[in-house]
Amino acid sequence: MNPRTIGELRESGYQPAPVKAEVERNLIRAMEAGEELFPGIVGYDFTVIPQVVNAILSHHDMVFLGEKGQAKTRMMRALTRFLDDKIPVVSGCEINDNPYDPICLSCKRKIEQHGDIVEIEWLPRDRRYGERLSPGTKIADLIGDLDPAKVAGGAPLASEDALHFGLIPRMNRGVFAINELPDLEYLIQVSLFNILEERDIQIRGYPIRFPMDVLLVFSANPEEYSRSGKIITQLKDRIGAEIRTHYPSTREAGLKIMDQEAKVDVGEGYQLDAPDFMRDIVEQITVEARKSSHVNQKSGVSARLSITNYETLVANARRRAITLKESVVTPRISDLNYLYTSSQGKIELDPFREESLTETQAIEKIIERAVRVVFTERTAGMDMDPVVDAIAGEIRIETGDMIPSADYKTIVSAAPQIWEPVHALGGDKSDQARAACVEFILEGLYLTGKLNRKKIGEMAAYRGK
Ligand SMILES: [Zn+2]
Structure with missing residues (x-):
């Protein structure tokens, strides 16, 4: 008492x-x-x-x-x-x-x-x-x-x-x-x-x-x-x-904060399986934004950028899963198109920069840089030449966030050489993982100058150079 x-x-x-x-x-x-x-x-x-x-x-x-x-x-x-x-x-x-x-x-x-x-x-x-x-x-x-x-x-x-x-x-x-x-x-x-x-x-x-x-x-x-x-x-x-205080000094620390704070409950009947490279890309976007000369670095880029971007990324993957009746929720490159809603407002452009980009253009640059960094890391030592050689001439591969994951098997049938790197990246475990790996490889090859890409709305069409 x-x-x-x-x-x-x-x-x-x-x-x-x-x-x-x-x-x-x-x-x-x-x-x-x-x-x-x-x-x-x-x-x-x-x-x-x-x-x-x-x-x-x-x-x-x-x-x-x-x-x-x-x-x-x-x-x-x-x-x-x-x-x-x-x-x-x-x-x-x-x-x-x-x-x-x-x-x-x-x-x-x-x-x-x-x-x-x-x-x-x-x-x-x-x-x-x-x-x-x-x-x-x-x-x-x-x-x-x-x-x-x-x-x-x-x-x-x-x-x-x-x-x-x-x-x-x-x-x-x-x-x-x-x-x-x-x-x-x-x-x-x-x-x-x-x-x-x-x-x-x-x-x-x-x-x-x-x-x-x-x-x-x-x-x-x-x-x-x-x-x-x-x-x-x-x-x-x-x-x-x-x-x-400071921002996370490693990507691992950033990811730990992201995992701790992001709300990504996919609900009953669904299972979240986010490839590591997609998670890395989300955190790398924040890292790149903190280095970008287009961004006002005096005000900084909050850890909330990774958190809300990851939530949005998973949300779009869920939207696909629910719409297409897929039970595995696996974010992929085409979902990055939706990160503008969660990035705008968290990235403040540098008002004094002469070469001015719109907010959307700046974010697009940052996202592409992040994908390129992670792609280069993840595919170091993999031989991509056979894939690049296969996608030549009249071959054109279209990807998009509302394409059923299972369809990626036929979508890339013209370039079967892609299965080897897809396998190496862990794409065998589900249709969803395979689709995510295919998109990652195609986008990475485009961003490293090996393929051409044309964007048509939320779709991307890749072809040889
Ligand atoms: Zn008193």
């Missing part, structure tokens, strides 16, 4: 800790137990996570600097993992007062009058994390303001009774996260500086100071963060740890 009054709490021997000490204590416990510190965070084991651990051990507030889609918000939210399950606060307090050392006037009065019989409540971990998301946040929302209702009710203007507490004081003894720090207006930055420097807040310039116990975490785009004038230097100076 949890203590229910300050007296009972005292008897239990409970000792509260400042939030940063509490987070540190639980982190150390997790490290000593050999636990995974940030479950679900991929690729940060040797870069971001050690820096976060050091920041916690140093009792630092921190800012995560990174381009979009680098799990910054996720990292900030994950810090709540190191809060106690629950902590005692004075019952009914707006700012989660420590029962032994309250700072708000109403709690102070209550305890003065009733002493140890004042009730406490136990605040669960999930109510000790606050986040500011919208860019339009006002100082009144974040810090506090005069409460007109309280003033009308007779509270003196210059007293604490007339105040409404903002989000940060309400997160007293917890974690408060602020996204896109450079978007915050000057006055809010000054208030934040005050919290970081003095650990207290002042509302509306009234001489009311609250010693705040809060762990502040921020996120920002590095470009914006370093641009002069965007962030007051005193504020930057007071943030203990600047932690640089």
Whole structure:
């Protein structure tokens, strides 16, 4: 049974800790137990996570600097993992007062009058994390303001009774996260500086100071963060740890994130069998987009590009399976034609580039580059010359996403030499796998300059050079 009054709490021997000490204590416990510190965070084991651990051990507030889609918000939210399950606060307090050392006037009065019989409540971990998301946040929302209702009710203007507490004081003894720090207006930055420097807040310039116990975490785009004038230097100076996030450094890490986040349930009666080369292509599209000179690299290309592209790819394969009554769902090259819906909006074109492409053209280039890279990797050491030689003269092979998988047997009957590489790529296990391998080889040969290709709507016609 949890203590229910300050007296009972005292008897239990409970000792509260400042939030940063509490987070540190639980982190150390997790490290000593050999636990995974940030479950679900991929690729940060040797870069971001050690820096976060050091920041916690140093009792630092921190800012995560990174381009979009680098799990910054996720990292900030994950810090709540190191809060106690629950902590005692004075019952009914707006700012989660420590029962032994309250700072708000109403709690102070209550305890003065009733002493140890004042009730406490136990605040669960999930109510000790606050986040500011919208860019339009006002100082009144974040810090506090005069409460007109309280003033009308007779509270003196210059007293604490007339105040409404903002989000940060309400997160007293917890974690408060602020996204896109450079978007915050000057006055809010000054208030934040005050919290970081003095650990207290002042509302509306009234001489009311609250010693705040809060762990502040921020996120920002590095470009914006370093641009002069965007962030007051005193504020930057007071943030203990600047932690640089990054995109997955290997395709494997990217695929792991994709598998973890993508929702690709194909439903009862269907079976998903995505060839590895198709999965590689999806992740490679993101990798290529991050290198493309047509793309605005300052804002970055989120991991969400791979995730939603993979979902769309599987969706189109499902559409085919359902329509054509095939039970195996196997994405293939012709499904890539549908990735524009999930790529547009996630790829921001570089506005300063002279040779300008439309969004569609830029995405097409990126997709083709990705297919070429994966094709070159996967077919290294395979002899494609017999296939290229066979597809010559009047031979023309048509592929498309709504062609039944079983038909690929006859479609390529004019060039049976293709079966050897199809076999080597794992195309024997089903009609669907075979169709996917055929399309991959034909498209790869086109992209490496060995075949011609003509696109007719969603169909592609390949012929010899
Ligand atoms: Zn209070």
